[in-house]
Amino acid sequence: MKEMNVESFNLDHTKVAAPYIRLAGTSEGQHGDVIYKYDIRFCQPNKEHMDMPALHSIEHLMAENIRNHHDRVVDLSPMGCQTGFYLSVLNDDDKSGIEDVMEKTLNDVLEATEVPACNEVQCGWAASHSLEGAKEIARQMLEGRDSWSTVFA
Ligand SMILES: [Zn+2]
Secondary structure, eight states, X not given: OOOOSSGGXXXXXXXXXXXXXXXEEEEEOTTSOEEEEEEEEOSOTTTOOOOHHHHHHHHXXXXXXXXXXXXXXXXXXXXXXXSEEEEEEESXXXXXXXHHHHHHHHHHHHHOSSOTTOSTTTOSOTTSOOHHHHHHHHHHHHHTGGGTTOOBO
């Protein structure tokens, strides 16, 4: 296959075994700071996906809570294929530490009583949410905790 600009377009999605956490790329600034971008894969590509309201709610919950466990989060965003998220952090190449941060964040999701910023002022589609769906996604991801470090089958 032709080498593409986008890192994940060069990943063979038929060879991965979700759930997993994978370092997808790095970007270094001129002063030596490095942004590490992690592929947090919740669902097996082309076999399963997250429904939009649940995906949207777990996005809000993780984006808000992960910053209580890590102080250099740049961004946490869902993939358009609805199978996972990208997490970008500054100067943190400790993948097992990132796994621990994700575990804590997903446990926060299980304990949540509401979706943060779930209103028309703070969100672009406030009607499309599911707290129960978000919790189900978190439960399934946590069930696979022992295999997060194994990317390929
Ligand atoms: Zn939103």
